[in-house]
Amino acid sequence: MKNSKPTIHDISKALNINSSTVSRALNNSPRVSKKTKDLILKKAKELGYQKNTLASNLRTNKTNTIGIIVPRISRNFFSSVISGIEERAYIAGYNVVIGQSFESFEREQKLVSTFLSNRVDGLLISISMETTDYDHLENFKNNGGPIVFYDRPVPLKNFASITINDFEASFVATQHLISKGCKNIVHFSGIQKIALYKNRKEGYIAALKKHNIPVNEDYIFEAKLSENDGVEFAKKILKLGNIDGIYASNDTSAIGAMQYLKANGIRIPEDISVVGFNNDPISAVIEPNLTTINQPDFEMGTIACSQLIDLIEKKDVNGQHQSKVLPTELIVRNS
Structure with missing residues (x-):
């Protein structure tokens, strides 16, 4: 059975042009004149010719x-x-x-x-x-x-x-909370197997130390930072009772915590200030708007x-x- 898909040879036969010239034109070779190239491309379109990308990839070893x-x-x-x-x-x-x-x-x-x-x-x-x-x-x-x-x-x-620079960004975020009077700041940390979250945790710790604020390991919560993780962290915060600041390694967990805290009578930022990370679009429209680190x-x-x-x-x-x-x-x- 004849293949119904038009080939380079069909274009060559229709125009009475050498098939190698047709191939060069279809591959935009400078060796073919513009007039001939336009003629070949027009006929290819008329016949419904489609380049065999798979075959081309096999020849060039590139996809x-x-x-x-x-x-x-x-x-x-x-x-x-x-x-x-x-x-x-x-x-x-x-x-x-x-x-x-x-x-x-x-x-x-x-x-x-x-x-x-x-x-x-x-x-x-x-x-x-x-x-x-x-x-x-x-x-x-x-x-x-x-x-x-x-x-x-x-x-x-x-x-x-x-x-x-995750260390530097976290240092800036934590220092901002300190500048607002926060002294008992919790950190929502990602899994510490990842260098990114290690660096963010270290930036948080460095900012506390610079301002002579003791580092309390009970204030560092580790998870995959889903919205539900933020809710679970907020429950821990309510049990701790003396927290006045949250620095979260992403906006998702920060927003989850904010929503839970507000539902339980905590005023933000009057009672607890919050800084997130990522500048997700929702951070600009929730109430109150979330202070966050913007990444490019x-x-x-x-x-x-x-x-x-x-x-x-x-x-x-x-x-x-x-x-x-x-x-x-x-x-x-x-x-």
Whole structure:
């Protein structure tokens, strides 16, 4: 049975033009004149010709596809990073494939393996909260393509990462609460396996020490920082009874705590002041508006993607495209 899909040979036959010339025109070769190229492209459109991308990829050993692994796409921060990645990838002629780890190391491993099997050209990843082993990532780099980490740094050499200074941002957030008169400040910390949350905890501790405020380990709560985690933390705060400040490592848990505290008669900020992290859109519209740390999420995505594409296309011959630390900003509101 004859293949109903038109081929390069069908275009060649219809125009009486050599098939190699047709192929060059369809690949935008400068060796073909504009007049001939326009004629071939017009006929290709008339016949409904579609380029066989799979065959082309097999010939070039390149798929023009980037894999993205994100902990949770529902988090505004990560969705904004992905928007930045997609914009940059589109301009450069790359497609993106997205997978969510849901903070699971096992899922992350499977996603990396799937991307390797499907021969993506490179990988952008923010590791899960459970990830402490990096063999799957080393394997991808050795057998697949380059990797650029975003948001969550890892203790690996010869890998590029695009992050912020989490220590400094946390120091600023905690010091802001101290400047408002807070002395008994709790910290909502993420899982300490992740360097990002370790650095935020250390920034919190450093600010307390600078102002001669004792560090109380009972004031440091660790979880995956969901909204429900914030509620559970708020229950602990009510039992402690003397808390006057909260510094949360993300806005989601901060808002969960605020809602529970308000429902139980706690005034914010009169009784307890709150600072979050991420500057999620909801932080500007809840009552009271949440003071928070703003991260350049979209910019992080565009820069990370640019770094990866340069590595894929071997424009990083001198190792210039390595880790970058982006600036943050304290957004002061009413909480």
